[in-house]
Amino acid sequence: MQSGFKDHLLDIISQLVEAVKKKDLVQIKELSNQTIHSLTIFQDNLSRDIAVMTYSLFKILGRTDYFEKKGWDKFYSTILEDLSMAKSYLENDEVDQYTNSLTKIQKSINLLDPKIQDALKEVFEESKIAKASRITEHGISLGQAASTLKVSPWELQKYTGQTGISEKGITKDIKKRIEFAKSLFE
């Protein structure tokens, strides 16, 4: 692993552990934004996993109404434990174990009240789409973003259509494009 890239990921995950301990949503959101940079350029699994996890934690910890639910304390301490483990594994270049630690956080949703489990599982899916949309906004194609984040191009296209992505990227006078299109049907 390139040392600069690894240092960047370690920095993110270290700050994430501290931010989750303090339930500092502002910091978690900022870290989520920072993950887009490496995800756009490198589009690797490590960047993807931390990007999705950071955004998911931002969403989950923002649901303060869940803090009183059955299993929350255990779930929360599992998050902290697995994030810390992920950090250690990354420090030691144990990439598979790093990935497993992040996956364990998703699986630990099963510790929670069944009534909220589905909603939280959905958060992870939605986070993947949100992150795919962000890298599309940065200039990556829809198909490539869908492939990197392992989401459906249908879901991604529906989502990005609701954002302002297409406000940037005028490449030709639309009147000329329309004229050309009409000329094909004459």
Added chain:
Amino acid sequence: MKSMVFDSSTIISLSLNNLLYLLPELKHRFNGQFFITNEVKKEIIDKPIQSKKFKLEALQIHQLILDNTLEIYGQQLEKQTQNLLNLINNLFKAENHFIKLVDPAEVESLALANLLKATYVVDERTIRMIIENPNELKNLFERKLHTKITINQENLKELKKEINVNIIRSSELGLVAYSLGILKNLVQKDHLTNYNLKHELVDGILWGLKLNGCAISQEEIEQAEKAEGF
């Protein structure tokens, strides 16, 4: 015979707006062929048909293939696709790393359009920018990443030499359908409304397609409506 090659993004935009029904009549008026590639077929039919969420849309698209509105191009495009994919995904460098801009399915459609000298119908933004204004795409990356982007000039030169396609989007097809009267059933006046139904129709088509992923800007929509006399 003249032809159009459709990217997945265009079919998805039309499908999400219940506008697939325009394609048979448009093809008839076009008097040519409408192609998709095998990879596009996988994305718009084979994969979603196995899910719950877009299964119905996939079945509707499948019908377009059964009735020969859309034809699947049967010949191998691997060599052309790989060549273009290498050129495009080694075009922009950031932090000493080439950025993967596009995926193989998107490039396969472009390769086909190029091979057939067809019109390339693509709603997705990046591949259009690569073909029509790569410098603007570079600038976009730089603004968003706050990082210098280096263009591989050799690849850029090669791409400009290799690719010669005209691009339209589902938005332009929607306007063609409107101007050909294919949508006239939607502008029948009734005693209940005072709307200028034609303007509402054009506005509805363009915004509907935009909000379901066609990369057309608000500014372009306004210009298009003006060009149609609104």
